Every structure is written in structure tokens, then in C-alpha cells.
Amino acid sequence: MLVQNFLEESAHRFPNKVALIHKGERLTYQEVDQKANKVAQWLRSQGIQRGDRVAIFLDSSAESVISLFGILKADAIFLMLSPTLKTQKLSYILNNCQAKALITHTNKLGVVSGVFGSVPNLQFVIFTGNKDKIPTSGCPNPILWQEIDFLNPQSAIRNPQSNNASRLATCENIDLDLATIIYTSGSTGNPKGVMLTHLNMISAATSITTYLENVPEDIIIDVLPLSFDYGLYQILMAFKFGGTVVLEQSFAFPYEIIKQMIKERVTGFPGVPTMFAILLQMEDLKKYDLSSLRYVTNTAAALPIEHIKRIRDAFPQAKLYSMYGLTECKRVSYLPPDELDRRPGSVGRGMPNEEVWVVDENGNRVGPGVIGELVVRGSNVMRGYWGDPEITDRVLKPGPLPGEKVLYTGDLFKMDEEGFLYFVGRKDDMIKTKGERVSPKEVENALYGLEGIVEVAVIPLPDDILGQAIKAYIVRRNGYSLTEKDVLRHCKKELEEFAIPKYIEFRDSLPKISSGKIDKLTLKQEIGQ
Amino acid sequence: MSIENEIRKFIEENFILEGDDHLGDEDSLLEKGIIDSTGVLELVAFLEETYHFKIKDEELVPENLDSIKNISQFIQNKLNFSRESVDREDGRS
Numbered sequence: 001m002l003v004q005n006f007l008e009e010s011a012h013r014f015p016n017k018v019a020l021i022h023k024g025e026r027l028t029y030q031e032v033d034q035k036a037n038k039v040a041q042w043l044r045s046q047g048i049q050r051g052d053r054v055a056i057f058l059d060s061s062a063e064s065v066i067s068l069f070g071i072l073k074a075d076a077i078f079l080m081l082s083p084t085l086k087t088q089k090l091s092y093i094l095n096n097c098q099a100k101a102l103i104t105h106t107n108k109l110g111v112v113s114g115v116f117g118s119v120p121n122l123q124f125v126i127f128t129g130n131k132d133k134i135p136t137s138g139c140p141n142p143i144l145w146q147e148i149d150f151l152n153p154q155s156a157i158r159n160p161q162s163n164n165a166s167r168l169a170t171c172e173n174i175d176l177d178l179a180t181i182i183y184t185s186g187s188t189g190n191p192k193g194v195m196l197t198h199l200n201m202i203s204a205a206t207s208i209t210t211y212l213e214n215v216p217e218d219i220i221i222d223v224l225p226l227s228f229d230y231g232l233y234q235i236l237m238a239f240k241f242g243g244t245v246v247l248e249q250s251f252a253f254p255y256e257i258i259k260q261m262i263k264e265r266v267t268g269f270p271g272v273p274t275m276f277a278i279l280l281q282m283e284d285l286k287k288y289d290l291s292s293l294r295y296v297t298n299t300a301a302a303l304p305i306e307h308i309k310r311i312r313d314a315f316p317q318a319k320l321y322s323m324y325g326l327t328e329c330k331r332v333s334y335l336p337p338d339e340l341d342r343r344p345g346s347v348g349r350g351m352p353n354e355e356v357w358v359v360d361e362n363g364n365r366v367g368p369g370v371i372g373e374l375v376v377r378g379s380n381v382m383r384g385y386w387g388d389p390e391i392t393d394r395v396l397k398p399g400p401l402p403g404e405k406v407l408y409t410g411d412l413f414k415m416d417e418e419g420f421l422y423f424v425g426r427k428d429d430m431i432k433t434k435g436e437r438v439s440p441k442e443v444e445n446a447l448y449g450l451e452g453i454v455e456v457a458v459i460p461l462p463d464d465i466l467g468q469a470i471k472a473y474i475v476r477r478n479g480y481s482l483t484e485k486d487v488l489r490h491c492k493k494e495l496e497e498f499a500i501p502k503y504i505e506f507r508d509s510l511p512k513i514s515s516g517k518i519d520k521l522t523l524k525q526e527i528g529q
Numbered sequence: 530m531s532i533e534n535e536i537r538k539f540i541e542e543n544f545i546l547e548g549d550d551h552l553g554d555e556d557s558l559l560e561k562g563i564i565d566s567t568g569v570l571e572l573v574a575f576l577e578e579t580y581h582f583k584i585k586d587e588e589l590v591p592e593n594l595d596s597i598k599n600i601s602q603f604i605q606n607k608l609n610f611s612r613e614s615v616d617r618e619d620g621r622s
Binding site: 084107250251252253254255256258274275278281282283284434465466497 | 559560562564565566567568569570585586587588589590591594595
């Protein structure tokens with residue numbers, strides 16, 4: 001079984017069923033499958049081989065979905081990049097995994113054109129969008145998406161042995177091969193590429209759709225970026241059980257989302273705490289007919305208990321699932337909705353076909369109520385970080401069986417007598433803001449890049465909407481009169497929106513510990529943390 | 530100051546524009562990466578405070594809030610509407 005079989009089998013079972021709704025466009029399973037075949041065929045004709053990396057840098061769109069399946073059908077590995085990436089990080093990622101091809105939109109040229117000179121492995125770039133804006137120089141082999149779409153589907157190579165006509169004959173991958181690399185923030189400041197095999201993704205998707213009790217009648221609204229595993233899996237899982245996805249680009253206008261939910265009779269609504277906080281600021285959610293909603297899920301960060309109450313009040317017929325996970329294994333745990341009243345602060349137990357436990361600093365299992373690091377064992381656990389065996393060895397360690405590896409999550413938890421998990425904190429100092437993991441180091445590095453800054457310390461502040469907000473303390477070089485606006489303008493160029501500090505404070509000096517390092521603990525204590 | 534200028538001033542002071550990129554009156558604030566979901570909340574709070582009206586859930590749509598032009602038209606309509614209702618209460622037409 002391979003991830004693209006989700007699409008192929010649904011196209012076989014429900015050829016004319018709507019798979020994807022986006023900006024008024026409705027694509028059936030058959031249409032998505034045929035378009036993905038053309039992408040695969042084109043990639044193959046251009047020399048893309050088994051295991052090559054192909055990057056997708058698009059806003060959430062039908063093309064992103066078609067591309068990811070097309071890349072998989074070509075036996076290549078897809079990278080779903082955040083549409084808000086800035087030039088430097090995009091260039092870092094493309095070079096880190098030596099991507100051979102890039103699929104993007106002409107509205108991203110502001111960022112994309114900055115990388116062409118620095119990505120020697122990139123052989124061609126596929127553009128969706130405006131034909132007239134495709135660059136005529138500098139860009140390696142630009143091609144218009146529509147040209148691929150006009151290919152004759154009949155010329156796709158078919159496998160006469162396969163009972164599924166849409167499967168490409170050239171498919172050689174097995175489920176131990178990589179399907180994707182997902183880049184997440186690393187504590188060193190550079191993103192790390194989480195390598196996931198077909199088996200990893202299929203295992204996670206199977207476990208999650210099992211506990212959510214998904215059925216083909218489910219209609220999922222996906223407002224989350226597809227670069228975020230939570231957003232990506234909404235597509236993969238719905239295609240697995242033959243459901244429908246309403247794909248939205250952003251949550252900026254919440255009433256638009258509510259309108260879509262009513263219109264399409266949405267049954268599943270995955271969100272993060274910031275989205276729920278915004279929804280709960282609306283006047284009266286109860287006046288909308290959201291009776292079709294069967295379940296609501298939350299992950300990325302814990303929901304405040306008050307919000308849990310209000311969400312259940314607003315969607316009384318919907319089950320609310322509190323969940324927890326990390327990209328390295330997709331999902332770890334979920335709280336069965338009927339446990340919510342008894343343990344509102346818990347993120348539940350390990351999902352089906354997965355084992356979790358808590359260990360002390362020496363790796364020994366600890367009993368109920370004792371805080372330790374959470375360890376995950378399952379087919380959903382990643383193969384490691386791309387090109388970084390050293391960091392991989394820090395998180396993937398020998399498990400109970402010979403040759404087996406288990407995931408040390410870096411998250412501190414305690415477990416109750418019945419095995420329910422309670423999140424305590426991170427072992428490192430990663431910030432969780434708007435559902436995104438941000439490395440303070442990355443923000444600090446960006447700030448040090450601005451002339452006139454001598455010292456920087458970035459710490460999280462509690463925030464009702466964001467979960468945590470980013471605060472930067474800055475010491476200016478003598479003679480420099482940088483303002484907050486200068487700093488923010490610089491950040492905007494270097495950092496993604498969610499990583500830009502919300503608060504900036506200029507200081508004459510920062511507290512130090514004896515080794516001369518900046519003493520963040522004192523800064524945190526000053527603000528009562 | 531005209532409504533359009535007031536809004537431009539608010540956006541330029543509170544959201545960060547990339548480089549020296551000029552923001553046109555009809556440019557989408559969302560597509561230009563100027564506002565996101567929390568930015569919209571800040572914008573709404575500013576409008577409600579400055580122009581003394583309440584923005585309804587149903588009005589939280591891009592047609593009202595996604596460009597300087599849309600925002601100023603929206604405000605103009607809201608202000609005209611509340612003036613009309615005051616007029617009606619006064620028995621004038």
C-alpha cells in the first residue's frame with residue numbers, strides 16, 4: 001500500500017464523487033486522479049526518478065493537492081512548503097534536500113525569484129497563475145501548469161496487470177520508501193526535514209480515521225496550511241475513506257468559513273486554539289445552522305478549559321476531540337470525547353496501533369503522576385531528519401525489539417493511573433504560537449542580522465489568542481537609534497508572520513549568568529513566569 | 530483626514546509593510562501578506578473604536594475588509610446607515 005493508493009482506490013470506488021471543493025471549483029475523485037497522473041507522467045518525462053525531491057510552494061489550492069499525488073505517482077518525494085516562507089528559508093530547504101523541481105505560483109515570484117541563483121540542484125520550475133508573469137531569464141526551465149494539464153491522458157503508461165487502471169506502470173516504490181519530508185522548526189534555528197515513509201503516513205492516517213470514526217459521507221473543512229501535517233492529513237485521510245474536503249486558504253475572515261460550513265454541510269472541523277479563540281469572539285455562534293457538524297478536533301496546543309466549555313456549548317451535537325502530536329510521528333494521542341468532562345486537562349491516550357510511555361532521565365519508565373519525557377512506539381514514527389543523523393540519534397533511540405527505534409518526543413508529560421496523558425512542557429525552549437513551533441534561536445538570529453543590534457533575547461509570553469506571544473528584548477549598539485518599526489520591518493523580510501515578535505522592548509543591557517550567557521530565566525521571572 | 534487616509538495610516542503604523550512596497554487602495558491585504566487572522570481582529574477593534582459602531586459577524590468578509598478601498602466604502606455605508614436611522618428616529622426623512 002502506498003499513499004497515492006488512497007486517491008486511486010477512491011477514484012475507483014467513487015469516480016464521480018466530489019473529492020475537493022476550493023474557491024467554488026468542485027473536483028471529482030476521477031478528475032483529481034487524472035490530473036495527478038498527468039503531473040506524474042510529465043515529471044517522469046523530465047527525468048524525475050524514484051526518490052527525487054519535488055517541492056510544492058503554493059497557497060492551499062487544487063494544484064497543491066493534485067501535485068502531491070502526482071509527485072507520489074512518479075515515485076518521487078513531495079515537500080509541501082509553507083506558503084509564507086521567506087527567500088532565505090526557502091533556499092535553505094531546497095538546498096538541504098536538493099530538490100530537483102519546484103511547483104509554485106506566479107504570485108510567489110517575489111520570494112521565489114530570490115532563490116534561483118543559489119539552488120544548483122533545481123532543474124525546472126512549474127508555475128501556476130499568470131502566464132505573462134513567468135520569468136524569461138534566471139529561472140531554470142520554467143513551465144506553465146496548464147501545459148501539463150493539456151497533456152493527453154491516454155499517453156499515460158498503464159499497468160495491464162493492475163486491477164486499478166490509473167496506477168502508473170512505472171511505480172516501483174514500496175511502503176518503506178519516503179513519501180514526504182516535512183520541514184519543522186528546529187531548536188538550532190534552521191528547519192529540520194522530518195522524513196516520513198509511505199508506511200508512516202498510512203499507519204497514522206489509519207489510526208486517526210479509526211478513532212474519528214470517519215465515513216465516506218464526511219465532509220471536512222480544511223483551513224489549516226497543508227505544510228502543517230495537521231492540514232495535510234485532512235486531505236490524505238479524507239481521500240482514504242472517500243470523503244470530501246472543503247479546502248480554504250485562510251482563517252482571516254471567520255464568517256466566510258462559517259458560511260462555507262453551512263453551505264457544504266460540513267461534518268468535520270479541525271482547528272487549533274487560535275482559530276477557536278477567534279470564533280468564540282463572534283457574537284453568537286449558535287444562531288448559525290451548523291447542525292451537520294459531527295466532530296471538532298483540536299491539536300497543536302491545549303485549549304483553555306473555558307474554551308472547551310464554550311466550544312461544546314456552540315456546537316452541542318458535535319464531539320470534541322482534544323489531541324496531541326508532533327510532526328515526527330504525526331499524532332500521539334487523543335482524548336475520547338466522553339472523557340472530556342472527567343479529564344478536561346488531558347490530551348488522552350495513545351491512538352490505536354501505537355504505544356506510549358513516560359521515562360526519567362535515564363530512560364527508565366516512571367509510574368503514574370511522575371513527570372518525565374514521553375516516548376512513542378509505532379509504525380507512524382519517522383525515519384529521521386533528512387541529512388542529519390546526529391540530531392536523528394538524539395530523538396530516535398533503541399526500542400524494545402532488536403533494531404527497532406522509538407521516538408523521544410522532547411515533551412514532558414505525566415500519566416494518570418489509567419494511562420491518560422497530561423502535557424507539562426517542552427524540554428527545550430521552543431515557543432508555541434498560533435499553533436506553530438518557533439525556535440527562539442531563529443528569531444534571535446534574524447534580529448542579529450540587523451545592523452545596530454548588540455544583544456537579543458527572545459522569550460514567550462502567555463497570550464489569550466496566540467497561546468504564547470513572542471517577546472524580544474533588544475540592546476542597541478551605541479550610536480544607533482533603531483525604532484520598533486525598523487526592527488519589525490526587518491523581521492517581516494526575514495521571518496514568517498507567526499515568528500515576528502509581538503512585543504519589543506529596548507534595554508540598556510540584559511541580565512547574564514556567570515558563563516556570560518544571557519539569563520532568560522531572570523527575564524521570564526520578571527514577567528511572572 | 531479622509532477615511533481612506535485614516536485607514537492607510539492605521540495599517541502602515543500597525544502592520545508591517547514589506548520593504549518599500551507601495552500599498553495600492555485596491556490591493557488585497559490578505560494576499561499581500563499584510564494581515565492574517567489576528568490582524569483582522571486588530572483591524573476590527575480599531576474600526577469599532579474609531580467610528581463608534583459595532584461590526585456584525587456577517588460583515589467579517591473580504592468584500593468589507595480586504596483592501597483600503599473596501600474598508601473605507603464599508604465604513605462610509607455604515608456611517609450613512611446609522612445617520613439615516615437617527616434621521617428616522619427624529620421623524621425626518
